[in-house]
Structures are given as structure tokens and as C-alpha cells.
Amino acid sequence: MNPFSPFLILFSVLLIASCEGPAEANISEDNENYSAQEATADKAEPGFWKNPNEIYVSTEWPMDDDDLKIWEVPKLEKALIDPAPAERNDGLSVGELGVDGGDKDMIVKVAEEIADSQHGNIDSLLIAHKGKLLFESYYSNGRLNLTHPQASATKTYTSLALGRAIQLGYLTMEDLDKPVISFLDDLDPSKFVEGAERVTLHHALTMRTGIRINDEQREEFENNPDQVKRQKFVQAIFELSAPITEESQSSFAYGNYASALVMQVIDAVVPSGAEEFVKNELLSKLDITTYRWLSEFGLPAGGWKSSFTSRDMMKFGLLAANKGKWNGEQLVSEAYIIKATSQILSTGDDDIYGGGKDVSNAGYGYFWWSADLKSGDKTYQTPNAQGGGGQFIILVDELDIVIVSTAGMRSPKSLQLAAERILPAFVQ
Template sequence: MRTTQFLMLIIFLSFNTVFAQQNGHRAPEATATEAELSFRDIPYLKEAFIDAAPTDRKDGIPVGELGIDGGNKAVVLKLAQEITDNNDGKFDSFLIVHKGKLLFESYYLRGRIDLPHFQASATKTYTSMALGRAIQMGYLTMNDLDKPLVSFLKELDPSKFVEGVELITLHKALTMSTGIRIPEEQWEEFRKDPSKIKGQQQVQAILEHSAPITPASQHFLYGTGPGLVMQVLEAVVPGSAKDFIRNELLDKMGITNYVWRTQPSGLPEAGWRTNMTSRDMVKWGTLAMNKGKWNGEQLVPEAFLAKATSRILLTGDDDVYGGGKDVSKQGYGYYWWSADLKYGDKTYFSRSAQGGGGQYIILIEELDLMIVVTAHNNDNRTLQIIAESILPAFIKK
């Protein structure tokens, strides 16, 4: 009986997908009113949009058909129906790319194909890629990653620094291992008078008020790294970091419908407060999957990406964001997370951009597989769902 019901479900969903396309039904787009709303005020979709043969929108993303160009269609559609029926993870979009083609695209709740979704800490990954672009263009070198970060910032007064500042390298900033420790009360003081942290004054203030930097303090701790990296980018590229990111990365990938806010220093945000559409998240993931190339042009050095997406640090399995019983060995690179995903008796190494609320760009190179997710629930199980419900659809038995 269950098998019959399941087959009927797949036939129904498959028919609806084809029927929707034949009748011109398109992925949900934001109305003019919705485009002006804050994310929390965007109304939920009345019905989910599930497409196993995504439309070619001439946006630089090749498309294909799930089941024909790869993947087990029945397995993926079963998951899509489960999300539709009981969306505890508050998914807004779920996309799958296999062998370079977008094979599955779905939107739920506050998801809209043309509405840039908040990215939270996935922004850190984009900052890492921007630094890689500066290396590719010769404004920095791979060797510079091991130099003191302050050596790139010429407007600072080292005589006022706390001890040990020279231990903070770009590598340490990129791995959240700066060793900087500032009481919350001091951060509040910074916020009260933003004029004192404009430009490189931001770094000056941080390095004056931190506890001394020591090898012991330079362990992994989510903190001030991204802002420091953006300061270096601003210092070494011609013009501004904002224009550099737009001209040398976003424009080249055809990303025009986005939000990238400004931090109190006047520089682009580095750790959060960007918005990207789900399809543009696919573009960032494609750049990484293609080892830094976009349309044949090397935008980010392959060597930098290899290091950025590697498991430089093991961060432990006590609190894996989006994890579960089949997710282990959580690690961190240059603002990229990593974890082993288990299915059956084998594990698959995954790399991911991650943002609070449930933003993910998950890459599994062994399967030539990318999953893009947006959501608005910090208590999500996304990596576990990938392990138990997506891996089996792309693993050949």
C-alpha cells in the first residue's frame, strides 16, 4: 500500500511540474510591495514551487532535468514533498546542481526567485573569495597570508598597540584565530561614537583595546577576523574595496540583484549583512567548484581556493550547525566550513558557506554535487538532511 501511495505521489508531482511549465507557470517572483518589505514581513507563499527541470533564465547557469541528467528524481521529490508538508526547517529555497547543471529548483515560505535572501555569515565566504581575487590580480601574494596583518595598513600608530599584534597574520584572521579579545562593554563604546572607527581607525581601536595577543589566545573563536581582512583589501586594491568587489567579482559573474551593506568603518560589511538570490549563490558555488574559474577566466587562484576550502582547523563535533548523527569532523578553512557526511558505510567530504538562519552553499566534489539552501531557522538540520536524503539520490549503487 505504501509503495502504491509513494508512486502515486511521484506521478502527481512529476505531472504537476510538467503541467506547470506547459501552462507558463513560473517560479514565484516578488511583487513590487514585497520587494520593499523587510524579510520578516514577507508573506509566506500559498503553495510551494517545485521544479525538476528548471527554466533556462539566460543568467549564466546551465540547466538540466533531474533524473535525465543525473540524480534519482523520486528520492529528491519525496524530500521536496516532506518539506512542503512539514517545513520545520523553514526552508525558503532548495536547489541542486549536478555536474555543472541546475537540476532541481524549489521555493517555499518566503522564497522568491528574484528576491535576494539575507546571507548572514555566508557573507564571510564572499569576503574570502574577494581576497582571493586580489591575489589573482597581483595585489597580494599567497606568501602575504603569513605576514603581519598590520604591515598592509599604513595609517596605524603601532606605539599604542597591545603586545603581540604582530602575531596576527592574514592567515590567522581568515581562520578566526586572531587572538583578539575585547570586552562587550568596549564594543558598546565603539558603537556609541562611530566617527572614531572610520577607515583604519577601526583597526587602531581594536588593537589598542584588546587583551594582549599570545600564541595561547590564537585559537579558533568566531570574532573580528572578517573586518580585518576587508581592511587589508581596501588598503591594497586600487580604488575602494566596494568597487573592487563589484567590478572584479559580482559583475563578472553577472550578479546584479544583491545587497551588500556598509559597516560603521565605511567599508563593505565582511561578516554579515549581504543579500543574494538563490541562483546567485549557485554562481558563488560554481566559482569554487570550478577551482576559481568563471567562463574560462581565472578569477580566484586555484591554490588559494584549495587552502580556503580545506580543513585547516578541526573545530569539534560538539555543536555542528545543521548537523546530526551522520555529520562529523567539522572543520574550518578561510571562512569555509567543512564536514564529513555519511551515507551507508562511506563518508563524503563537504565544504560549505554557512549563514545563521540556514543559508548554505554545500559542495561535495566527489559527487560533483552542489546544494544551495536558504531558510530562516537557526535550529536546522540541513547537513543531516543532505546526508540522509540527498546523497542517496546521487550515489550510484
Template sequence: MTIKAKFTHFLAVALLSSVSSFSTVSAAESNGATTTEAALPFWKTPHMDYVSLEVTVDDAGLSFWDVPLLEKAFIDATPADRKDGVSVGQLGGDGGNKDMIIKLAREIAEGKHGDIDSLLIAQGGKLLFESYYLRGRVNLTHPQVSATKTYTGLALGRAIQMGYLTMADLDKPVASFLKELDPTKFIEGADKITLHQALTMTTGIRLTEEQWSALNDDPNQIQGQKQVQAIFERTAPITAESQTFLYGTGPGLVMQVLEAVVPGSAKDFIKDELFGKMGIATYSWQTDPSGLPAAGWRASITSRAMVKVAALALNKGRWNGAQLVPEAFIAKATDRLIAVGDEDAFGGGKDVSNQGYGYFWWSADLRAGDKSYFSASAQGGGGQFIILIEELDLMVVVTAHDAEPSTLQKTAERILPAFAE
């Protein structure tokens, strides 16, 4: 199976799994919504007036796919200060070529670039451009699908910053942190799978689809750390040859370690110590059959919250002057630690090359004219992207419900030229 085939399979499963999640809107982020409106999940919002940015509620029974499409796109080159912790500026005045970006936005509104729900661009620490289309909503969450992996990784980094783990612990076996396991029943090599390998999805774990299905069909055998025990007992032997990149093998192990080392639960730790510190109150994060937060998909956050995640990473783990995640962890997360090949890069095209992977962040070189820029990106099925271009101090956020997005290619082709002048 090619990388694309593996990636597409996991993204498809993740996308289907994510649409049933829900979230509520906090008073700080709703910007005038009523109490009733603030309790409305993203996909139950039938209409948004983008003049007042207020949500109106007529029907609470809609699924994500039933959210009526916006009749007119919202395109703003001077994003509003919503008192949500996102600094704002003016496209053109504070950076970027306004005409080029507005032209792209109008093409998106005309449906020329797929089913995009939002496009936000920040540079120099300021949000300079904000736009919503189709099912996009400014103060309601969007399914993140596999971009959830990135947030799982950042939560582990937060635990390191707080002293519950160390950077050296990343090279220790996952099993060493999980005291309820019985290593005598492990398949050969499973006891040596490290946190680093889980974060880079090079664990070597190989289960058939039938084996995965059998585990999920009997939740009792995968509650808590039993999930890891079951996987380590059933996987094919772990060898140096098998420990190559395989999409999907690793996030659950990382969440298990987080649950084991932090006080209380991983769910509360994410709420209080990661998202809470960043002022992200409007989100949802579904539960895995193990009882822990789903590590690989099923989170849902707003586009502006995605901008916050981008800023945290681009600022080397700092948020409002405080070090939330170690700089060393961010460096590894957004680096090209392993090369995964350029075969059909998700969201890629002719100007996207040298695809790689760090700690739940993808990487690639994006060519704009005669110059290439290194990019790191969180990616989720359907077209969720958080793209960092450190050389330009540039952040691009996209949400979509598009099976075959071209977001990295469009960033190289249409967005980078507007900010590289």
C-alpha cells in the same frame, strides 16, 4: 562558552542585522518583471506567480518578515534556462534520483524540515533541481547573514589573482598593509596577527561585549583604519595560547586589507571584479560602521547567485574559462585547515563529523550509508548554506529563516543517497 554558543550568538546578531538590507532586480535576472517590479526589495514582494515567474507589486512598505508565505511551493526538476549564467539540466536524466528528491521537496513544503525558503541542487555543472517555499523568491535576494564571510574571502582571493596581493602575503601581518596605523600603541602581539589567522578566525583578539559595544556606540573612533587601531589597542594580549578559533574575529581585518590594496574601494572591487565577473548584479551589501562593506554579515543575494558561488569554488576558482580566484586560495579556503570540534555543529546531526574550518568555509564529513564524503560549506544564521561535495561534483544551496536548521544532516541523510548511486 562552547563553539555552539559563540556561533549562535554571532548568527543571531547577524540575522537581526541583515533583515534591514535591500536589493534591486536587474533586467537580465528579472525575466520579464516590469521596471517598477525590478526595483522592489526581496522582502517587499507580497506575491510571486511561479507559473510565469513574474513579480507583482502591491505594497512597498513590507519588511522581510512581513513577506506573505507562498500558498503553494514551487518545485521544478527541470529548471528553466533564465539566461543568467547558470547552466541547467534535468534531475534524473542528468543525474540524481528524481523520486527521492521530489519526496524530500514535498516534505519541505509540508513543513517537516523547518522554515526553508529555497533548495537548489546542481551536479556536473548543471542546475538539476530548483524549489522555493515560504519567503523564497526565484529572482529576489535572500539575507545571507554569516555566509557573507565566504564572499569576503573570495573577494580577497580575487585581489590575489589580479596581483594586488600574493599567496605569500597571507602569512604577513595585517598591520603591514594598513599604513594609517600606529603600532607603538598596539597591545602586545597585535602587530603579528596575519591575514591567514584572520581568514581562519584564529587572530587571538579578545574583547569583551562591553568593549565592542563601546566602540560601536562611537562611530567616529572606528572610521576606516581607526577600527583596526581601536581593536589592536584594546584587545587582551595576543599569545600563542589565545590564537585559537573564535568565531567572528577576522572578517573585518580581511575587508580592511582589501580596501587598502585594491584601486578605488572594496565596495566597487566586489561589484566590478568579483560579482560583476560572475554576472551577479542583483545583490545588496550593507556598510559597516567603519564605512567599509560589512565583512561578516549583511550581504543579500539570490539562490541562483549562491549556485554561482558554489560553481566558482567547485571549479577551483575558474568561471567561464577564466581564473577569477587562485586555485591555491580555493584549496585552502575549502580545506580543513583547523579542527573546531563536533560539539553541536550548525546544521549537523548524527551523520556529520570532523567539523573544521578553512578560509571562511566550514568543513565536515557527511556519512551516507557506509561511506563518508568530505564537504565544504558556507553557512549563515537562519539556515543559509552553500554545500560542496567535490567527490560527487555536487552542490547544494539552501536558504531559510530557521533558528536551528538540520541542513547538513538532511544533506547526508536524504540528498547524498540520491546522487551517490
């Protein structure tokens, strides 16, 4: 199972090749003052922060030069390790590791090992418990105040946007079983391949559309993005796909076309269109003000091309962990969140991304992965967002913790690290 884009392989190679050795740990010895220093990218090329707080609907394929500059951010000389994150008026509640939960010594030891490059090239690790951010750390290319490419973790954010549309009444849970094409008016079904009407939102969200596009057709999409903008993209894939059958829909086929279809439906059903809806009804509601989200097929990319800070990744995680509530408001449908983070189908135990000896029973919900993490004598079912290169948002409901990590490598062991080293610090 290799769900991630070839572009990310290049990114990871560039990032790993630029490593200059392990960073030192930088943790205050004063137990009353663990506030992390502000991390900056003063050596990054000018233009890296061109127009933050934008969803880019004008940039098509491939990603532009600005998006490659994340790899030009200099390595941190000292890791930033903070067991008492500062209040930054960004919508996150904060606390202190060890005081508000968790074993501080155990977590700090893991952080120091990460700083010493004992767990691969991790860029950040954050932990929240009972709704409070208790630990935050940055290494290598990670920065507190700079965004990090999300890759396929973007699919999870698209899923949350769909759940927001359901909460506001633009869609219902019953609509998830309706054909994707039934929501789109600018199509000519007479040209569709057989079985196009079989593809429901449920199929798209679980990566079982049954759509099959060959490599030559895929290259045509990539080389001529202006010809497949907005619903022209949907028209094209339903014309070019092999016939869609019960058999073709029986297998899990990971990719970005399914998430692009979901974004097309969001765009069609909300009055403002997908771009404004995502900005105003999801990101702004979470006090997310610094990000990049590029476009694909004329809309915000449903499956990749977003970039968020690690703290904002934590907000997405806490929103899901709290069953769609944020600051007392039900932002995302609770019924949808429960369904989305459940294990709707099994993807097997072979080559679990981020896995190891204590990770098993991998599965998939609505653009959320899941896996069982074994810690001691117990096993914890953990929904998680995953992005190629090592982006994770891990929910452990039974322990009321959310773990966020970012990285710049193809084979992170973040789920295994969580099972083996982080969960034990929160088990009473």
C-alpha cells in the same frame, strides 16, 4: 559553538512567528514543462527594493528598516518545485534532474516534505550537478527573484574576494602569513597592545586572531560607528584588545572582527578600494546584478549584512567547486580556493551547525566550514558556507554536486538533510 549574531535570533523569531502553516507543493504534472512560475513579493511594503545592485557604504550599525522587510514578504501559498530549472540568462547553465543526473523521484519527495513543513522552515533548496543547475525550489519566504539575507555566509564571499585579489596579483599566497597591520598605512603602531604584529591574514581567515575585546568596548564600537570607520577600526581594536599571545591565538574564536580585518586588507591593496573591487571584480564577473551588501566600519561588511538570491549563491558555490574558474576564466586563485576549502583546523563534533547523526568532523578553512557527511557506507568531506538562520552552500566534490539552501530558523538540519536524503539520489 554559537557563531551567529544576536540580530539573527530576533530575525528568526520574527520569521517563525509569522508562519501560517505548510505550503502546498506546486509541481507540474507535464514532464515536458517544469519551468517554475516567477515568484513575486507583491504584498511587500514599497521600498523593499530601494536601490538594488548596490553595496551600501553609508549605512552603518544597526541594519536599517529596509533590511527587516525580508520578513514582511508574504508566505508562498504554494511551494515552487522545479526539476528542470529554466534558462534565465543569468550565467547559470541548467539541466534536468533525472536526465542529467540524480534521482528525480527521491529529490521531489524531499521537496514535497519540505513544503509540508516536515524539515523546518526552509525557504529554498537548489541542487547543481556537473556544473548544471538541475533542481530549484522555493518555500515560505523564499523567492526566485528576491534576495535572502546571508548572515555569516558573507564571510565566504569575502574569502572569495580575497582570492580574486590574489589572482589579479594584488596579493600573493605568501602574503597570507604576513601581519595584517603590514598592509595598512594609516595606523600608529606605537599605541598597539603587545602582540598586535602577531595577527596575520592566515590567523584572521581561520578565526584565530587572538584579539579579545570586552562587551563594554564592543558596545562603544556599535554606538559610535563614525569613530571607527576604515582603518580607524583597526587602530581601535589593536589598542583596546587584551595582549595578543600564542595562547590567545591557539583557540578558534568565531566572530566578525576577523572578517572585517580581511576586508580592510582588500581595501588597502586594490587600487579601486574594496567597494568597487567587490562589485566589479567578483559580483559583476559572476553576472550577479541583484543584491544588497551593507557596510560596517566604512567598508562592505566582511562578515554579514549581505543579501543574495539563491541562484547567485549557487554561482558562488560553482565557482569554488570549479577551483576558481567561471566560464573558462580563472577568477579566483586555484591555490587559494584549494587552501580555503580545506580543513585547516578541527572545531570538533559538538553542536555542529546544521548537523545530525550523519554529520561529523567539523572544521574550518579560510572562512569556509567543512564536515564529513555519511551516506550509506561512504563518507564525503564537504566544504560549506554557513549563515545564521540557515543559509548553506555545500560542496560535495566527489559526487560533483553543489547544494544551496536558505532558511529562517536558528537550528536547521541542512547538512543532515543533505547526507540522509540528497546525496543518496546522486550515488551511482
